[in-house]
Amino acid sequence: MSSHKTSLAQALGAVLGAIGASVLAGALVAAMITPSIAVAGAAVSGTVSVFDSLPDDLAIDRQAQRNRIFAVGDGQPVQIATVFSQNREEVSWEQVSDFAKDAAVSGEDRRFYEHGGIDLTGIARAAVKNLASGDVGEGASTITQQYVKNTFVQSALDLPTEAEQDAAYEAAIEPSFDRKLKEIKLALSLEKQYTKQEILLAYLNIANFGGNTYGIQAAASRYYNTSALNLTAAQAASLIAIVQSPSALALDNPSNYPANTIRRDVILDWMLSDGKLTAAQHAEAIATVEDATTITLTEPSNGCEVAHDHARYFCDYITQLIKDLPALGADAAEREANWRHGGYDIHTTLDLGLQTAAQDAVWANAPDNATTLNLGSAAVSVEVGTGRILTMSQNKKYGTADGDITRTAVNFSTDRAYGGSSGFQPGSTYKVFTLLNWLQNDHGINEVVDGSSRTVPQRSFVDTCGGPWVGPYPFRNDEGTSGQMTVAKATQKSVNGAFISMAMKLDLCQIRDTAASIGVHRADGAELETNPSSVLGTNTIAPLTMATAYAAIASGGTYCKSIAIDRVVGPDGAELGGQSADCAKALESDVANTAAFAMSKVMLGDGTADRANPDDGVEYIGKTGTTDSSNQTWVVGASTKVATAVWVGNISGHYPMRSYTSPKRIKGGLIRHDIFRTIAIAVDNHPALRGSGFPDPSDDLLVGSGVAVPNVSGQTIEAATAVLEANGFTVTVGSAIASTNAVGSVVSTRPATGAIASRGTAVTLLPSDGSLGVMPDVIGSGDVAAGAALADLKSRGFTNLNADACAVLPAERASSAGNVVDQSPAAGSPAKLVDPIVLTIGNTAC
Structure with a gap:
């Protein structure tokens, strides 16, 4: 040190002992940033009171860092994604190389261990230069002051909008009197509260190392694919060089290498001068060339586009749930702010083994590049009795499309509010809610209803929360089954006419409420519609919703909200809890179990979903759904352990799935079955998720409140009518048929003698025309x-x-x-x- 600098430092030290910190700070700052000696005296006197009024309560706090998302693989947490606003991983003192610590001190604040937060010698030097130049060119910031400034920058970056961030950032770095004064006072305060070691570590964890890279650990990983602990002298000096001017010296741009090397070598020289390097270490470091052989640029994996390739849509769903996660704060704004700040470990419900099987099944059967139609597919599985989402997959690759038909950022499995679509019409998979309400009203599955295609007046439907509905309602069955049939048969064969007949004996509003009681809602956020056609599945619903509802039936009537997050670990390692499924009894067990009994026949040889049955000894219940013109196709089903919904159809447009043939030569209407069966086999092979048999149906709900149609054959029309009306039926008379009975006497009835029909059912008498002998x-x-x-x-x-x-x-x-x-x-x-x-x-x- 020159004699001039020594005497100046000594003089300032003497001043410090003679006057208060307020006066000293005012004098130093005024001299440093006021480019006119003439006003310096006034600045000093004005600064004293300002300085005293400034806050001094800055604490070393955790910095923004990475959030991690975990699935479960073989019973252990497996990281599937890293999500962050700033690429940072905080490390402890022991996790940082001595070379990095020494490079920071030698390169940024050589008197760090000697001053109390402000470097008097440095300030004096800066003041002389600023006064000589007439500009605020020198800041004389210590490491402590740089930490203070960086905390202001971080606070700016934590603000919710870009405009707010920009304004606060400019305020945090502007070379103003107020900012510099505040910076000095807070630096002095920090030095009183924390050790030098704590301050230096905080600085190394907060500093920007170019772009979105913050902290020494992230910098070591990004530029050298190593850790902060294993940095060499040359690497450490190169990284510390960046903080002086991140945009000009960062190592992610080869054009910055020469400038960085110059700054690096200056730091290495100072490290040698300060006794932090031996001559040999210094020579080796100086000889290190910065090029592709010594710099290993490793881009951080940030966000769901670079998450585990089989779990990217689930990753997106997790990020969409943050606003609802109590573990992260009291309200949506606080939760999202804490998420941006980072440091959370999100342990999810996803079973990585099952997810891999499910995603592979979707990819194998529903191509992402179909051009005949805009083909989409999604499959989601939910654990029965817990609501835990085990799988979530779809055929498109995750990410911004930009004209690429194989990609989309829309999650087909979820609601619009959580990154999903507006949903898809579920078709006949929605019929189970009419079945449930039928049973809730004491009807039975062995009751006979009219399954014919026909036109009915909409005024015949009761809807206490909508309507009245007017005009004719024509409908047809999807396949040839028609006529009188039991509700059980109608469920097995998915006969539209039968479910319309059932709905006409019920209240459309109650059918809606039954669906809503087990979580059914529209994916677009609108209210569930209750018009007559809604019985056949015209509301647009997400696959996750349908899987969750079927899980409630499979559980014996207990509804659990779907959950994706088991637990959250905070930045400090504290367990913060996860989502609550809020399981509650929504359906009577007899109702759920009898519905399940009817739905089990759907999965057997004569049922519409027999192709989806894994046939591995596990009993399944289910229902298929095909909308008008086969625009959308579904299979939703469940064992006693897991419910799965599979949708395959048009993302947009109206191309018949039954007219499409996949590259595997499978008809479009059958793809859903093959996906479901593959997932079901994987589920059943999971030791903790293999299902068992479903409970027996209720004997009472097999028959329900129905009455056997009495035998009135041979009776007159008048006598037969009296008998039927006495049993609660209404009577119509059909056309005479050939019979050996006397002309006009009853030959038979529809429904037939002995059939179980609900009271109020119209029984048709078929009289004899006497034409047979x-x-x-x-x-x-x-x-x-x-x-x-x-x-x-x-x-x-x-x-x-x-x-x-x-x-x-x-x-x-x-x-x-x-x-x-x-x-x-x-x-x-x-x-x-x-x-x-x-x-x-x-x-x-x-």
Whole structure:
């Protein structure tokens, strides 16, 4: 140190002992930043009171750093994503190389261990230069002051909007009197509260090392693919060189290498001069060339686009849930601010093994590059009884599309509010909510309803929370099943007409409420519609919602909200809890179990989802769904352990799935089944998730409040009507049918005798037209004469008689000549009275 600098420092030290810190600070700052000696005195006196009024309560706090997202793999946490606003990983004193610590001191504040927060010698030097130049060019900032300034910068970057960030950032770095004064006072305060070691470590963790890289650990990883602990002298000096001017000296741009090397070598020289390096270490470091052989640029994996390739949409869903996560704060704004600041470990419900199987199944069966239609697919699985989301996959790659048809940032599995779409019509998978409400109203699955395609008046529907609905409602069945059938059969074959008949005996509002009680809601946030067509699945719903609802049925009626986060670990290592599934009984067990019994038949040989059944010994319940023109196709099903929803259809547009053929030569309407079956097999092979048999249905709900249709065959219309009305049925009379009964008497009914039908059901009487007779036996023992036989037949009403046929009798039967030996139709057969009756007459010769 020169004699001039020594005497100046000593003089300032003497001043410090003679006057208060306020006066000293005012004098130093005024001299340093006021480019005119003439006003310095006034500045000093004005600064004293300002300095005293400034706050001095700055604490060393944690800095913004990385958030980590974990799935579960083989029972252990597996990191699937890193999400951060700033690339930083805070480290402890022991995790930083001595070279880095020494480079920081030698390069940024050589008297760090000697001053009390402000460097008097440095300030004096800066003041002289500033006064000489007439500008504020020198700041004389110590490491402590730089830490203070960086905390202001960090506070600016934590603000919610870009405009607020920019304004606060400019205020944090502007070379103003107020900022410098505040910086000095806070630096002095920090030095009183913390050790030099704590301040130096805080500085190394907060400093910017270019772009979005903050802290010595992230810098070591990004530029050298190493840790802060393992930095060499050359590497440490190169990194510390960056903080002087990150944009000009950062090592992510080869054009910065020469300037960085110059600054690095200055720091290395000072380290040698300060006794922090030996001559040999210094020579080795100086000889290190900064180029592609010594700099290993490693871009940090930030965000869901670079998450685990099988879990990127789930990663996106987690980030969308942050605003609702109580563990991160009291309200959405606080939670998102804490998330931006980072340092959280999010332990999710995702089972990585199952997720891999599910994602592979979707990719294998639903191509992401189809051009015939805008093909989309999603599959999501939820654990029964807990609501934990185990899988979430779709056919498109995650990310911004930019015209690439294989990519999308929209998560098809979730609601619009959580990064999803507006949902998709679930078709007949929605019918189970009518089935549930049917059972809630004491109807049974063995009750018979009309399954015919037809047109019904919309005013026939009760809707206590909508309507009244007017006009005709025409509908058709998707396949050939029609006529009278049990509700169980209608569920197995997914017959539209039957479910419309059921809905006409219920309240559309109650059907909606039943669906809502197990979590069903529209993906676009609108209210569930209750018009008559809603029974057949016209509301747009996300696959996650459908899986969660079916899980409630499979559980015996307990609804659990879907959850994706088991627990959160805070930046300080504290356990902060996760999402709450809020499980509660939503359906009576008898209702849920009887519905499950009916739904189990859907997965068997005659059911619409038999192709989706894994056939591995685990019982499944389920339902298929196909919308008009097969625009969307679904399978939703469950074992007693896991519920899965699979959607395959048009993201936009209206191309029939049944007209599409996949590259695997599978018809579009069958893709859903193959995806579901593959996922179900993986689930059933999971030792903790293999399902068992479902409980038996309720005996009462097999029959329900239905009544067996009594046998009124043979009765008059009036008598039969009285019997049926006494049993609670309404009566209609159909067209007469051919019968041996007396004209006008009842032949049969629809529903048939013995069928279980609910009270109020219209039973149709089918009267006889009397056009049939029963053929008598006119052969006898061979002793009925032709004349007598003809007379008998005429008396019974037969009109078309023929006795011309002749049969030669053997000699021993010659006595039967002239008698009937054969008749057509045979005795006891019904025959129309106008049909030809042929009698064969025996004779000795013909």
